[in-house]
Amino acid sequence: MKKIILKTIPLIALLLFVFSCTSVRVVSDYDKSVNFDSYKTFAFFKTGIDKAEISDLDKRRILRAIETEMLAKGFTKSENPDVLVSIFTKSRQEVNVWNNGFGPYGYGWGWSPFYWNSFNNVSASTQGSLYIDLIDTEKKELIWQGKGSGYLTSSSNIEKKEARIKEFVAEIMKAYPPEGRP
Incomplete structure (x- = not known):
């Protein structure tokens, strides 16, 4: 029994480390008929951004990160833009419950006060999604x-929150422009 416990503790520690360092998973979609080289200027689509259900502070953090990425890609911020940038967010709470106990096993013969040695662990985390939309004006x-x-x-x-937001935005914007597309 002790061998099993000693073998599972490093595995659990490794899994916690891997899941805590999980990066951003990115998918993108685009219109195949679009020449992405024709877009040089951008502005934020206030109407769409106002609908995002996050705090105004986080909105500003996201928009600053997007602006940094767009400027790095050669775009210029403009009052008369080629594309409008909008965002949308989703989040969901995940609750994980696991039993790492011994189950209905006692020690030795007969009755044991340790008959049900079970330990329940509960963890909660928030899974978030950030959508960045580019709209042809x-x-x-x-x-x-x-x-x-x-x-x-x-x-x-x-600082950790801002770093995570920058990571999300940078990973998403790596997919723009679509590979093999101008």
Whole structure:
């Protein structure tokens, strides 16, 4: 029994480490008929951004991170943009319960006060998704959408929160422009 416990503790520690370091999973979609080289300027789509159900502080953090990425890709912020940038967010709480006890096993013969040695562990985490939409201003059509999903930090440390937001945005924007597309 002790051997099993000694073997599972490092495995549990490894799994906790791996899941705590899970990066952002990204998927993107785009209009195949679009020439992405024709887009040079951008602005934020206030109407869409206002609908995102997150705090105004987090919205500003996300928008600053998007602006940084767009400027790094050669875009210019403009009052008369080629594309509008909008965001949408989703989150869901995940609760995991696991029993790492011994089950209905006692020690020795007969009755044991340790007959049910079970230990329940509960963990909660928040899985978040950030959608970044690029909308052609002339056609008023969605031309590209990137979605990043991952675990959100529940830390009150603002630097960690900002770093996680920057990571989400940077990972999503790596998918723009679509590979093999101008």
